[in-house]
Amino acid sequence: MSASRRMPDVLEARLLATVSRLAGPIRGAGVVLISLFGAFSLxxxxxxxxxxxxxxxTVADFRLPRVALPVAFLRVVVLSVLLGADADQWVLTVLTTTLITWQWQWPLKVTVPATAALLAVQVVTTGPGVLVRAVLESVLARLAYELLRRSSRRxxxxxxxxAEQRRAAAVALDQGRREREYLALLHDTAAATFLMAAHGGDPVAVAAQARRDLVVLAERGHGQGTVDLGAALAAVARDSxxxxxxEAEVVPVPAGVALAFVxxxxxxxxxxxxxxxxxGAELTVGRGAMVVVRDDGRGFEPADVPGHRRGLRGSVVDRLEAAGGTAVIESAEGRGTTVWLRWPADD
Known part of the structure; x- marks a missing residue:
């Protein structure tokens, strides 16, 4: 999803951005409070x-995140070098606070070398006693961060x-509603026409009613269901x-497409x-919804047809294109006219 982020990234990205944004202020507030107590104790x-x-x-922690890491590094180094063993709890607490918040703000490729360098300084200045606590708290902070990340992803x-289930249910509900409407429409149109034919209705009236049914089914049914294109066009030819x-084969197409062909x-x-x-003319309906209308009349030059005459363009070419098909007209003076109609256009 997604401007096209997929939905599974949304909560995770927002949560991690919030944690990263708050890590600096938390570190800044923490080291100020720790240092206040440390100054009082000394x-x-x-x-x-x-x-x-x-x-x-701590201005860097609150306002300058790009330089917050090196500033925090130097801050711990200065406290370690100047205080040493005289204020080991002050230094150790600032150290662990720094290492913990680093895990929330930067990736491992940044925090691992920075943590290792800071611990090396601590070992040199205050001894190896800080290693166990500092490493343990850094690891636990990183694990908590990753757990939070996986939970948000889940x-x-x-x-x-x-959301997919809701969309599928909505589509199924809408499809069911449309199918019920279309079945009711079939009952009111085609079924009535079949009943008329079964009771010996006038063939001309039955054909006219069938064509009207086709229009209703296509326009009110939004192209649902299928129609035998060969039978529909054969009825048009008989009425001409x-x-x-x-020459017509059985070619099922959506009702809306059949209406465009008709x-x-x-x-x-x-x-x-x-x-x-x-x-005289010839009408051929073949598989792949290929329809050919041919006559051996006087023909014409398609390029010479004035632009204001929209008969073939509007009623044939544009209509087929609107239904997703194509119409090709071939004609010449004295050679008749052949028109190829096809749907779909990329078939």
Whole structure:
């Protein structure tokens, strides 16, 4: 998802960003409070000077995250070198606070070498006694951070699955509603027409009613269901005043697509009647929704058709393209006209 972040990253990214943003202020506030108690315990000019230095240095923790790590490193080094064993709890607590908050703010490739360097300084200045506590608390801080990260990732994954289930349920509910509406529409249209035919209705009236049913099913049914394109176009050919030789296979297509073909073929046969100078045409409906309308009339030059005449362009080409198909018109003076209609366009 996702501007296209996938949903499982959302909570994790926000949570980690919040932890990283708060790590510096927590470290700054912590070392100031620790240093205040340390200065009170020493109650010496050196102690209060170091407290003032620590307080000033925390500006980086609160306001300058890019330099907060080296500033924190130098702060611990200064306290270790100047205080040494005289204030080991002050130094040790600032050290562990620094190492813990580092784990929340920077990746391992940064914190591991920085921690190792800081511990090396501590061993040199105050002895190896700090190692166990400092290493243990650093490791526990990193583990807590990773646990929080995995937990947030797990929550995001569960949210994603729940959202997918809700979407699937909504789609299924909507599809079921549409199917029920379409079945009711079929009952009101096609079923009534079949009943008319079964009781010996007039063939012309039955054909006209069937064409009206097709229009209703396509326009009100939003293209749901399928229609035999061959049968639909054969009905159009029978209703035309032009004598049409039909070769049609059974080609199921969506009702909306069938309606586009019906209207396009009706327009083509009307053009044959009005302009071709012939009384005959051929209609072929083949697999892959390939329809060919051909006449042997006088023909025309497609390039010479004025732009304001939109018959073939609007009623045939544009209509097929709107349904996702293509229409190709081939004609020449004295050679008749052939039109290929196909759906889908990339088939």
């Amino acid at each position: 109650n010496s000019p050196l102690g209060w000077t170091l407290f003032a230095l620590v307080a000033v240095s 929550v995001d994954l569960l949210r994603e699955r729940a 005043s032009v004598h049409v030789r039909v 209207r396009a073929v009706r327009e083509l046969l009307t053009n044959v009647e009005r302009h071709a100078g012939t009384t």
